[in-house]
Structure formats: structure tokens, C-alpha cells
Amino acid sequence: MQPIQTLKRLKQINMDYYSAAHTARQNGKFIAYVNAFTPVELIYAMDMIPIYPENHAVILAARHLSTETAKAAEGMGYSMDLCSYARCDLGSIKLRLSPTWGLPKPDLLLISNSQCGTLTKWFEVLSRMYDAPMVLIDVPHSGHGEKDEAAERYIRGQLEELVGTIETITGRGLNQARLRETIRLSQEASVLWTRVLTACANKPSPMTVFDQFISMAPIVAQRGTQEAVDFYRELGEELDQRVQAGVGAIENERFRLFWDNLPLWPELRRLSTFLEERGACLVASLYTWAWARLAVGADDPFKDWTEQYLYTANLHLQRRIDEYATMGKEFGLDGYLYHSNRSCKFLSQDIPEVRAAVTERTGIPGVILEADHNDPRLYTIESLENQIDSFIELLSSSRRSG
Amino acid sequence: MSVEDPWKPFRDVMQNPWEYARAWKERTRGKVVGHLLPDVPEEIIHAAGALPVAIEGAGIYASHAQAHIPGYTCNHAMGALELGLRGDLAVLDGMVIPYVCDTTRNLFHIWDRCFPDMANEFLRIPKRIGHPKVESYLTAEFQRFAGVMQNLTGESAGPDRFVSTAALYRKSRARLREAYDRHRQQPSVWTADRINLLTASALRADRAEHLEWMEALPWEDHTAEDSSSRIRLYVRGKVWDPPGILEMLDSLGFIIGRDEIVTGFRSIEQHGESSLDPMETIVRSHLRRVPYPGYHIDPAQAVEGFVARVREATAAAVLLLNPKFCEAAAFDTPDLQVALEKAGIPSLVLETSARGVSLGQIRIRLEAFQEMVSGELP
Numbered sequence: 085m086q087p088i089q090t091l092k093r094l095k096q097i098n099m100d101y102y103s104a105a106h107t108a109r110q111n112g113k114f115i116a117y118v119n120a121f122t123p124v125e126l127i128y129a130m131d132m133i134p135i136y137p138e139n140h141a142v143i144l145a146a147r148h149l150s151t152e153t154a155k156a157a158e159g160m161g162y163s164m165d166l167c168s169y170a171r172c173d174l175g176s177i178k179l180r181l182s183p184t185w186g187l188p189k190p191d192l193l194l195i196s197n198s199q200c201g202t203l204t205k206w207f208e209v210l211s212r213m214y215d216a217p218m219v220l221i222d223v224p225h226s227g228h229g230e231k232d233e234a235a236e237r238y239i240r241g242q243l244e245e246l247v248g249t250i251e252t253i254t255g256r257g258l259n260q261a262r263l264r265e266t267i268r269l270s271q272e273a274s275v276l277w278t279r280v281l282t283a284c285a286n287k288p289s290p291m292t293v294f295d296q297f298i299s300m301a302p303i304v305a306q307r308g309t310q311e312a313v314d315f316y317r318e319l320g321e322e323l324d325q326r327v328q329a330g331v332g333a334i335e336n337e338r339f340r341l342f343w344d345n346l347p348l349w350p351e352l353r354r355l356s357t358f359l360e361e362r363g364a365c366l367v368a369s370l371y372t373w374a375w376a377r378l379a380v381g382a383d384d385p386f387k388d389w390t391e392q393y394l395y396t397a398n399l400h401l402q403r404r405i406d407e408y409a410t411m412g413k414e415f416g417l418d419g420y421l422y423h424s425n426r427s428c429k430f431l432s433q434d435i436p437e438v439r440a441a442v443t444e445r446t447g448i449p450g451v452i453l454e455a456d457h458n459d460p461r462l463y464t465i466e467s468l469e470n471q472i473d474s475f476i477e478l479l480s481s482s483r484r485s486g
Numbered sequence: 487m488s489v490e491d492p493w494k495p496f497r498d499v500m501q502n503p504w505e506y507a508r509a510w511k512e513r514t515r516g517k518v519v520g521h522l523l524p525d526v527p528e529e530i531i532h533a534a535g536a537l538p539v540a541i542e543g544a545g546i547y548a549s550h551a552q553a554h555i556p557g558y559t560c561n562h563a564m565g566a567l568e569l570g571l572r573g574d575l576a577v578l579d580g581m582v583i584p585y586v587c588d589t590t591r592n593l594f595h596i597w598d599r600c601f602p603d604m605a606n607e608f609l610r611i612p613k614r615i616g617h618p619k620v621e622s623y624l625t626a627e628f629q630r631f632a633g634v635m636q637n638l639t640g641e642s643a644g645p646d647r648f649v650s651t652a653a654l655y656r657k658s659r660a661r662l663r664e665a666y667d668r669h670r671q672q673p674s675v676w677t678a679d680r681i682n683l684l685t686a687s688a689l690r691a692d693r694a695e696h697l698e699w700m701e702a703l704p705w706e707d708h709t710a711e712d713s714s715s716r717i718r719l720y721v722r723g724k725v726w727d728p729p730g731i732l733e734m735l736d737s738l739g740f741i742i743g744r745d746e747i748v749t750g751f752r753s754i755e756q757h758g759e760s761s762l763d764p765m766e767t768i769v770r771s772h773l774r775r776v777p778y779p780g781y782h783i784d785p786a787q788a789v790e791g792f793v794a795r796v797r798e799a800t801a802a803a804v805l806l807l808n809p810k811f812c813e814a815a816a817f818d819t820p821d822l823q824v825a826l827e828k829a830g831i832p833s834l835v836l837e838t839s840a841r842g843v844s845l846g847q848i849r850i851r852l853e854a855f856q857e858m859v860s861g862e863l864p
Binding site for chain 2: 200215232242
């Protein structure tokens, strides 16, 4: 396998990002803790650096610190049933154990419950811990994604009010020209990220979903900056070259698989090798695609943010079935690996229904793997590998029988 | 109705709420609408001519449901699904699932696939209950919901009907509050278990009929009781769970000074204002209720407000009934316990709805807590 050269730049990009966050005050910047569905372009335009405690938890897992930090949170009284991102982050604060020198103290905690309810509660704990103000962008999704004008007014009102809250914290007004510029950069990064993901529809796929997981940090945390644009442009160009040269992400691509839900962060390398040895390549995941859909227009960004949080982010069951079936066709999938993630109930509880419906519609089989995105105590990796092995054997035998 | 046992009609409803609903349906030819707790406005369902029936999943052994929803789901959701899958809820014409948490958001969609013949509705309850714009949003949402209910029943809830429904619910809740007060005065007659019987059955029976039954209760008996040795408890949680816990608390000498249980005092605490438009009353009552853990208010105020309510209730101790797998409750618990400790108020956390939970173990923990709070340690 030829490694993707551009990915080597990520280490420095991440170090620069966390360094900038830790020196924010010296540079006249402020810190906002945020989650996925918050207006990150507005944050950058208003001299704040967005920090994702979820990403911090991922780094803890990647450095194999999740067990130690999660245990510390449990010692503080947080139940083992709570999201392991939250437990790892809270335990890391308690132990002062972090590869990023911790996270700088927030000036604002900004959250949207469009993603999940867990983050709201986690941020409430952080708000009390740091005595920092918290703003929840409350998004009452409609059941099947029906248009809801009352909800649109409610959400837009909260977003517009947010500008005043940030102005009070920073003492500076919103500069419309800067907002337009961050929106432009965010749009550009989103287009380039989409190009990266789309490249994986080629056979062989030039990149695996494991590589997508590793390379998604800038589209998450630095959407609206030049750094993200530069990185994804370079990555996209390298993938194009690989496609033209017929270089696959794995040497002998026999099966093209979909990964549902968040990854098992502590097992990225192990699972990647395990699948590669069996000629199975993960080529698509809705989780990485989510970040391709978050750019807004400059004409009325408040309207776009509102619609994104209320409708685009409403990943209800029927929508997931439709999207997975479409991706099955577009990416030439042979199977679906569904991660039933104990720490992400929002994306996991309907998996049995999704799996049954997708297979019924597409004829493509799927297997459910119950695990956890950050806490290796909540699964046995060998059992998961056995399940995957059996699934791949099933794919092989059905291919043999024609 | 038995003259000897005025509590019997309430017990009958709770022993078989589905049979009660079926009989009501046959009698009235009306529609029966189930609703998952908390905070579905019963008045809106009632004003449309339907019978609102609360669905509680706690305490239900889940077998069929495990094929549709993972095992790390709380029993409130899983148990409700189980009731449906095993056929107990065949009497329902509709089901309302409110946006309480990620689990109810998912449950709605799973429900809709499992029971496509039922009129299923997702109630879009806002979480930022202190925000200035929340009242206008919630009013619009409840009006939309009223339209959905009217479509289901085919009956129009005109202003007069809404006014009479609101008056009925005000009267019923006032009577239930009286009963709750009597628990503190005469805890051996008005036991916590019986108070729950009244409030829980009110969420399942025809309110007018329920109100009539309540008139037969021993209101005239004012025999004073010495309850000085009893421990006044403040309870936080979703429902009284595991079933039997109130009987246990009664027998161990606790009094429920106040609670935030969804089917407990929280469901009856709001007086409602007769001078306002009924929809305005429902919306304001909703927003004034003690915030359920799934709602968001200022995080510091959430803790300070809780300790203040415990103090106001002059409770000697706090019991936190945390449903297993409920993230909202579990995230709050450590900070609440630290604040209670600072205030010198002892607290006990019981993880409820855990599959395989032993009532005997819970009793031992409550006994130990009772001994600690009362200073009766050997």
C-alpha cells in the first residue's frame, strides 16, 4: 500500500491549531467550545477560535489514554453509560492528562442540540466547571423533516441573538466583510472535502474511510480558514493522481464496504490492517459526508444555518435508509458495517431498523457491530473481528455462488 | 364503586389501563391516544374528544423490543415499545412521543415503522425553556398539535370545549394537590403509594370520572398523626421506579416532602390561570414547571435552583432515581450531589430500571440510608 503523502501534514496542522488556541489571549482572540452544528464561520469572523471537546476526546483515544481518563470521570461520579467522549474529556481535565496540553479555558460554550442531547448536558457540566457562559441553539426537529416555520423563526432568533452575546464577550462588533470571507473559505473547503470523498467512488478506491477519519480534523475545526482549503486542495490533487494511476488504498480490493456511525478511535490501525488483509476496503461513511454539507451562502447565512440545523441535520430513520441505499449504488458497495455505538444513542438506536430496510431495498447485506467510539472496555475487539470475518466470508461465498 | 374501599377504582385502572381504555372506547365511541412521558399536554388531547393515556415502560420486561432497539436503551423507551409489540396497546388510535432526548427522537421513528396503522405524532418540545422566544414557538407547536388531534378525532375543540377541559384539569389537579398535602399530615392513611395511585391513574382515566372517584376518598377523616419520626424526603427522577419503591419508602418511615417525578407532584403542581386563554395557560404551565433534566436552563442555576427547592420543601434528605442509560439525569448527578453535600443535605442515588435489578438490594440501600439520615446507626 502506498501511503497518502498529504496526510503527513496533519500533525503540524493540528499542532498549529492547538498552539493558536493556547495563545489566543496573547493574540487578541477568544475561545469558544462548540460542536458540529454551530456557526463556525461566525465564530472565526468574530475573533474566536472554535474548540471541539469531542476532537480532544478523539486525540485521547488515539493516544490510548481513553481508559485512564474515562475511569477518572467515573471516579467523579459520571456513569459508565454516559458518552465516552464526555467521560474522557472530563477525566482528562481532572487528571490534567492531555496530549494537547489540555484545552484552553473557554470564554463561551456554544452548542446546538441538532446533533444530540448529550453534548448539551456535557457542556452544562463544563459551564459550571469553568464558570463560563453557555448558549444553546435549541433545534426542535420535526418528526419526518416536515417544514416548520415556527421552528425556523425560533432558531433564527437564537442565532441572531448569538451575535450580540459574542460582541459582549469580545467587545468587538461583527465585521460583515470578514464574515463573507470566512464563508467563502468554508465553502471552498467543503467543495474540496466533497471532492476527496467522491474520489472513493473510483475502483479501486484511492483512500479508505480510515484515512477520511484521520483527515477530517480541519474540515471540522478549521472550516473557514485558509489552512483547511490548502490541505484539502493538496489532498484532492494527490487522490486524483492516484485514481489516474490506478493506485488503490489497499493492494487487492475485493470488497467495498460502508461504515456507519463514528469510528472505533482506539482501533483505527488494527481494524484498518485487519480489513486490508481480507481485501476489504471501507469506501464510504455518512459520518464523513456530514461535513461536506455544512457550508452556507453569504447572502443570508442565518437562513442557511437555520435550515441546515433544522432539516439537513435531521438524520431521521427514513432519510438514513434513503441515503444509505443511494450510497450503495454510487459507491458500488458490497456490504454495510453498522457500528451500534453505545456512546452515541442518537446515531445508533435505529440501526436494527435501518439495516433491515436497507438490505430489503438494495439486496446488500449488513452486519451490526456493538461497540463504543472511545472506550475499549465496552467491547472486545477480537469478537468484533470474528463478526467481520464471518461477514466477509458470507460476501465471498455469495460472490462464488454468483 | 365499592363503599368499603374507595381506592379500588384507582387500583383497577392501574392494574389494567388497556382494559379501562377499551371499555371507555366502547362506551363513548371516542379515540384513545397514548402518550409517552413527560409533558404532553393532556388537555389538548382531551379537548379534541379523545382519552389521553400515559404509557410507562419502566418495569416492563423487554423481549420483542430488543430486536428493534439496542439493549443500551432506557427501559422507559424499550418497555413502551415492548408493550406495543406484545399487543397491549392495540386499543390506541394514536401515539404521541415528545422530544425529550435522543432516545425519544429515535423511538418515534422506530415506533412509526413498527406500528404504521397508528396515528403517530412527534411533539416538538423546545429545550431552552427560559428563552424569550420560546413561548411563541411553543404556542405555535401546541396549536399545530391541537390541529393534529382534531384531525384524528374529527372533532373540533372549539373555545367552549377548551375552556371546560381546562377547568376540569384545574379542578382535578387541585384535588390531587390536596391529596399530596394529606400525605404529609396523615402518612399512614394517605400513603405515598396511594398518592401515586391517584396521580398515575389520573394520567390514564377519564378525568371527570376520576374526579368523581376522588370525592369518595376519606377527606373528612382528620385524625392527627405523629409523623415526627418520619424522614422528609425530596425525590428527583422520571417515574416511580422500580415499581414497589413507594411501598418500600412508606414502610421504612419516609414521607415524600416534595418530588420532581414526572408522574408525581410535577404533573399536578401548576394551578393554571382561569383568567387566561386555555392555550396560553397550557403553554405557561409547561414553561413554569420544574425543569426536567432534558431541558436546558442556566447551568449554575439548575444546581442552585435544585438545592433551593430541596430547602424550601424542608427535606431532610434527597433521593435521586436515575434511570439506567438516561444521560440527562446522569450528567447532572455529580454536581447536584456536591452541592447537596455543601448544603449539608444527605443524598442517595439509585440507578433504576437496570435489567435484573433486585428489590431486596434496593431495600437494603434505602434502609442503610434511613439509618444514616435518622442517626439510628448501631
